[in-house]
Amino acid sequence: MENFHIESSTYIPRIDFDANTNVLEIEGESYHEYTIEFFQPVFEWLKEYLSSPEREITFNFKMSYFNTSSSRRFLEILTMLEDYQTDSNGKVTINWYYEESDIDMLESGEEYADDVNIKFNLIPVTA
Amino acid sequence: MQLEETQREFFSLKTFKEQLGAHRLSLSFQGMFSQDVLSLIGHTLKNAPDSRILSKRLFGLVVEMAQNIHHYSAEKVFSEKEQRDIGIGVVAIGESEEHHIICSGNYVENNVVEPMIERANYINQLSPEELKQFYKEQRRAPQRKNKPGANLGFIEMVRKSVNPIDVRVEQVDDKLSFFTLTVRVNKNI
Secondary structure (H helix, E strand, O other): OOOEEEOOOOOOOEEEEEOOOOEEEEEEEEOOOOHHHHHHHHHHHHHHHOOOOOOEEEEEEEEEEEOHHHHHHHHHHHHHHHHHHHHOOOEEEEEEEEEOOOHHHHHHHHHHHHHOOOEEEEEEEOO | OOOOHHHHOOOOHHHHHHHHHHOOEEEEEEEEOOHHHHHHHHHHHHOOOOOHHHHHHHHHHHHHHHHHHHHHOOOEEEEOOOOEEEEEEEEEEEEOOOEEEEEEEEEEEHHHHHHHHHHHHHHHOOOHHHHHHHHHHHHHOOOOOOOOOOOOHHHHHHHHHOOOOEEEEEEOOOOEEEEEEEEEEEOOO
């Protein structure tokens, strides 16, 4: 299947999903007014991608800011990945990168890690 | 709205500037809260001299307020660019000795006032741990029908400002009220 790419702008993140390497990455800021519409193609791609079992997936979150509406979409993505582990014998690792001094972004990562049953690495990055 | 010449005289830019100064307002915007306006405010805030985390928090608070206006203001205009109706309102950012203060104002329909005040009061009395649990619980709840927002805005505002939110409502007529939301962020965090 084709890889998925969205170029970043001020309020949308860069998204790069590679179906061959199984490295999925999202980076930047996300505060689109209509996240349901914006993330629609992302969910469609993921649905097809996750229909193939036993993938070993690395998902890199490299977000510096996201609004509450994006926060909901991220939980939906993580829930899809959680289901993939149990239903399709997949293996998922989340790498949650946050700027070292950004306690808010660290806390967001910790809350997702609590919320889903997936291996989470919280990785500080020096600014 | 076109003002008559005589009315126009009542508006003094000098008085307006003095009022902004007296209330230490650094930024205010009235009108359609488009994505571009939001990006511009974000850019301005991020270049503020405060710490990065504080600037980011202030920006996050403005985003939640502006998006409330965008989606839920009872006063709307059609945007050619986005091809849909967008809410109108006002956001102002100012400060006192101890706080950064962000206010938003917009018209709402009278029937949403009660539930909104109840929700704000409920959220305001939660402890930090309870807020966190409520946030997680609401984030997992199904998306509300015909509402693009996440239903997390008020919780986020209290969590990120570490202060209660202040909600004021003035009824205008039998349909509309003017809704003012104020969030304070301590300068020393």
